[in-house]
Amino acid sequence: MSELVTGEAVALELRPAKLPSRALALLLDLVVVWVVYLAVTVGVVASTSSLDDAAAAAVAVAGFLLIPVGGPIAVETLSHGRSLGKLACGLRVVRDDGGPIRFRHALVRGAVGVVEILMTFGVVACVASLVSARGRRLGDVFAGTLVVRERVPVGRPVFVPPPPPWLLGRFAGLDLSGVPEGLWLAIRQYLTRMGQLDPRVGWSMAERLAGDLAERTGAPAPEGVPPAAYLAAVVHERQARDARRVFGGEFGGSPAPGSPASGSPDPGSPVPDTAAGPPAGRDWPAPSILAPPGGAGGDGAAPPSTGFVPPA
Numbered sequence: 001m002s003e004l005v006t007g008e009a010v011a012l013e014l015r016p017a018k019l020p021s022r023a024l025a026l027l028l029d030l031v032v033v034w035v036v037y038l039a040v041t042v043g044v045v046a047s048t049s050s051l052d053d054a055a056a057a058a059v060a061v062a063g064f065l066l067i068p069v070g071g072p073i074a075v076e077t078l079s080h081g082r083s084l085g086k087l088a089c090g091l092r093v094v095r096d097d098g099g100p101i102r103f104r105h106a107l108v109r110g111a112v113g114v115v116e117i118l119m120t121f122g123v124v125a126c127v128a129s130l131v132s133a134r135g136r137r138l139g140d141v142f143a144g145t146l147v148v149r150e151r152v153p154v155g156r157p158v159f160v161p162p163p164p165p166w167l168l169g170r171f172a173g174l175d176l177s178g179v180p181e182g183l184w185l186a187i188r189q190y191l192t193r194m195g196q197l198d199p200r201v202g203w204s205m206a207e208r209l210a211g212d213l214a215e216r217t218g219a220p221a222p223e224g225v226p227p228a229a230y231l232a233a234v235v236h237e238r239q240a241r242d243a244r245r246v247f248g249g250e251f252g253g254s255p256a257p258g259s260p261a262s263g264s265p266d267p268g269s270p271v272p273d274t275a276a277g278p279p280a281g282r283d284w285p286a287p288s289i290l291a292p293p294g295g296a297g298g299d300g301a302a303p304p305s306t307g308f309v310p311p312a
Contacts (some may be wrong), residue, residue: 014133015149017091019126022147026117026125028085029072037067068118073110077103082140086147096144105143112139160191163233166224179216187213187231194228206231213280 024253041063048059075083080100081093093101093109116124116138116207125137134146187209194202213234216218219232 016136017089017147017149019129019135021089021091021149022129022135023122023126025083025085025089025091028088028121029083032072032084033068036071037063040067069110069114071111073103073106076101076109078104081145090150091147092148092150093145094142096146101145103144105145108143109139109145112142113137126180160188160235160239161232163236164229167229167233168236169220171219171234174217174219174234174235174237176217176238176241178195179213182218183209183212184235191228191232191235203227 005278006154042061044059048056051059056111072083076093079087082091086092093105094100097106116122116128125139126139128137129135132141136146141144161212189204190205190209196207197205206227210221217234221227225233246299
């Protein structure tokens, strides 16, 4: 996955095309181009047989420039980066910022492609694509473009489990501007896969992520709150802010802490004592699940790696 940043500073996650798929698309394009070129050449030769050698050579050069070179440039410009081969393989040429290409991008790609594809039989293009981290050939580098996959396999939707109800809205005043996207991604990946981890490994990973998050926000997890629950609560707060920013009002957000509708304690009140059991009327995990690996009783029984169990 490659993260492209648009001119509006919006991060786009696109999948750069791999060399095999690009080679197959190029092969299909070359077959079409050369079939058309040979058909046109036969017709032109038949109709210009009376011309002298100089005129015939000029017509041959013009045909080569118009079809094998100009044809792909025109197709990529008119289709915004989709040639026949790329369309068949689910690929597309885009700018470095993720936008559609224009004539100048297609012109540079086509001009450089004459050297690195036609004159060297694709050897230079293959080497450049293998060396590049995003699989770009020299034409892409000079044109400022990238070939990406448009058809991405659809997987099962992954949802981040919600935090315990008594943590909803507790981090409403937290400053999240200093948290990088890489850390958010790591936290989301942990929360969606924590049920598959070994309990002790999951607990230590949650503690490490919670420490990194607390370092960026300046607010460590409250005493008695499991690290996984802290991570889920902060991620939920960020999602609520994003929803309010997009839809406005209280859509997707959490009620104010301490309000009757929130069911959460006021920020000034102490965090519930997890060892003493959940507050009356609250539906959240049992104390044994909120204990760290090994437990207070020293029996060595490892609880689930999550630190809490999200509702089914």
